[in-house]
Amino acid sequence: MGVLHLIRHGQASFGSDDYDVLSPLGHTQASAIGQAWEAAEFQPTDAIAGSMRRHSETAINAIDACGGPDGYDVDAGWNEYDHIGIATAHDEGALALDTKAFQAVLNEALARWREGVGEFDEPYAGFQKRVLAAFERAVAVAGPGRQVAVFSSGGPIAMAVSHVLVGDDSLFQRLNDVLVNASITTILCGTSGPRLLSFNEHTHLPRDLVTYR
Numbered sequence: 001m002g003v004l005h006l007i008r009h010g011q012a013s014f015g016s017d018d019y020d021v022l023s024p025l026g027h028t029q030a031s032a033i034g035q036a037w038e039a040a041e042f043q044p045t046d047a048i049a050g051s052m053r054r055h056s057e058t059a060i061n062a063i064d065a066c067g068g069p070d071g072y073d074v075d076a077g078w079n080e081y082d083h084i085g086i087a088t089a090h091d092e093g094a095l096a097l098d099t100k101a102f103q104a105v106l107n108e109a110l111a112r113w114r115e116g117v118g119e120f121d122e123p124y125a126g127f128q129k130r131v132l133a134a135f136e137r138a139v140a141v142a143g144p145g146r147q148v149a150v151f152s153s154g155g156p157i158a159m160a161v162s163h164v165l166v167g168d169d170s171l172f173q174r175l176n177d178v179l180v181n182a183s184i185t186t187i188l189c190g191t192s193g194p195r196l197l198s199f200n201e202h203t204h205l206p207r208d209l210v211t212y213r
């Protein structure tokens with residue numbers, strides 16, 4: 001049996017000129033992952049990251065802190081949906097809001113996106129298809145004895161877990177709402193197919209390092 005560890009990136013830079021970089025706190029969160037692995041004498045055998053900068057920065061911090069594996073593969077299928085584009089299409093002033101108000105607007109916008117309202121470069125159906133394809137590729141890597149770390153975002157992780165649990169996307173938004181930055185979701189990959197072992201685990205983060213956006 002193999003294992004997938006789906007890791008949400010550390011806190012990104014909300015409200016800055018470039019959201020897609022880790023904040024100073026995000027770097028600390030990412031390093032905490034690797035430090036916890038090192039303390040447990042654990043190293044992934046393989047690592048995969050989406051192609052976004054916040055994914056690579058999280059992977060590098062975590063891998064450096066635990067001493068391995070030697071690099072990671074890039075799979076853009078694990079990239080997040082365009083949350084800024086989706087939110088601002090619903091409310092042009094979304095980016096001027098604080099994080100709590102922005103999340104409320106985003107949730108409304110995501111519901112409309114899922115219903116097919118509006119025109120976007122990537123429709124919801126396309127997002128779902130590419131994430132599930134990336135998940136299948138990662139499961140294939142997680143053969144017997146492999147411990148595969150996947151560095152991604154809340155949306156793809158929520159999508160994958162919803163399908164593991166109920167076989168469809170019906171839990172996507174509820175799961176997506178509660179994912180903690182730098183949390184770890186663990187999926188067992190065996191002959192009976194992928195099975196969820198733990199979701200959104202973040203005991204490696206002290207309370208003052210726990211963030212959702």
